[in-house]
Amino acid sequence: MDVLTAILTRRSERSLVEPAPSAGEFAELLAVAATAPDHGQLRPWRWILVRDADRDALGACFAAGAEAGRAAEAAAKAHRAPLLATLVFQPRAGHRVPEWEQLAATSLMNHAMMLLLHSRGYGSIWRTGAFADSVPVRDLLGLHPQERTLGWLYIGSPLHERALPPRTPQDLTGKVTSLARRPEPSMAGGHLGSPSVQR
Numbered sequence: 001m002d003v004l005t006a007i008l009t010r011r012s013e014r015s016l017v018e019p020a021p022s023a024g025e026f027a028e029l030l031a032v033a034a035t036a037p038d039h040g041q042l043r044p045w046r047w048i049l050v051r052d053a054d055r056d057a058l059g060a061c062f063a064a065g066a067e068a069g070r071a072a073e074a075a076a077k078a079h080r081a082p083l084l085a086t087l088v089f090q091p092r093a094g095h096r097v098p099e100w101e102q103l104a105a106t107s108l109m110n111h112a113m114m115l116l117l118h119s120r121g122y123g124s125i126w127r128t129g130a131f132a133d134s135v136p137v138r139d140l141l142g143l144h145p146q147e148r149t150l151g152w153l154y155i156g157s158p159l160h161e162r163a164l165p166p167r168t169p170q171d172l173t174g175k176v177t178s179l180a181r182r183p184e185p186s187m188a189g190g191h192l193g194s195p196s197v198q199r
């Protein structure tokens with residue numbers, strides 16, 4: 001599958017069933033995804049794979065933070081895919097590469113992973129949710145104090161073959177400018193609501 005096709009046909013999949021990639025296949029894809037741009041090659045992340053009965057323990061953590069009467073619903077969220085790959089961010093404090101760049105590198109790696117999974121016929125969706133970095137979740141995963149979860153890549157095989165909803169073409173004209181062609185003040189401010197010209 002070429003890159004253009006992979007990007008245009010990927011969809012976040014909400015109904016995921018077995019099979020999911022094995023640990024070996026996950027590692028194989030990750031070796032490729034980890035070639036995404038990463039300033040300083042810090043690899044400021046790690047993955048914790050949660051599958052099978054381990055999802056019960058994670059679901060219990062979700063339930064622990066749920067509103068009264070919604071524990072079962074929260075627990076069931078951990079069973080929405082056969083594999084929940086926990087994305088853990090490990091920022092290097094005080095490094096010359098600022099934290100936002102480390103987070104950007106982590107997100108790029110994750111997106112590459114989603115495209116690679118898609119190219120192999122797997123589906124995925126990045127979910128965070130209210131309990132992603134809650135104390136019970138952190139304890140279960142054994143996170144170090146400087147680490148934090150960025151949620152989970154829910155991974156499996158799409159339950160249904162579905163017709164791809166079209167990606168609606170958007171007018172992105174105002175998103176690209178040049179020094180020679182400055183934006184209209186109304187476009188430059190955009191959602192920021194600033195009347196001043198932005199460069």
Ligand SMILES: Cc1cc2nc3c(=O)[nH]c(=O)nc-3n(C[C@H](O)[C@H](O)[C@H](O)COP(=O)(O)O)c2cc1C
Nearest residue numbers: 010011012013014124125126127128129130150151
């Ligand atoms: C960092 C991040 C966190 C997200 N968290 C959730 C979430 O907790 N629950 C959810 O339903 N969608 C979440 N989303 C949105 C989906 O992953 C997905 O991008 C969205 O449904 C659009 O689908 P598409 O990827 O097919 O365009 C999140 C997206 C990102 C980038």
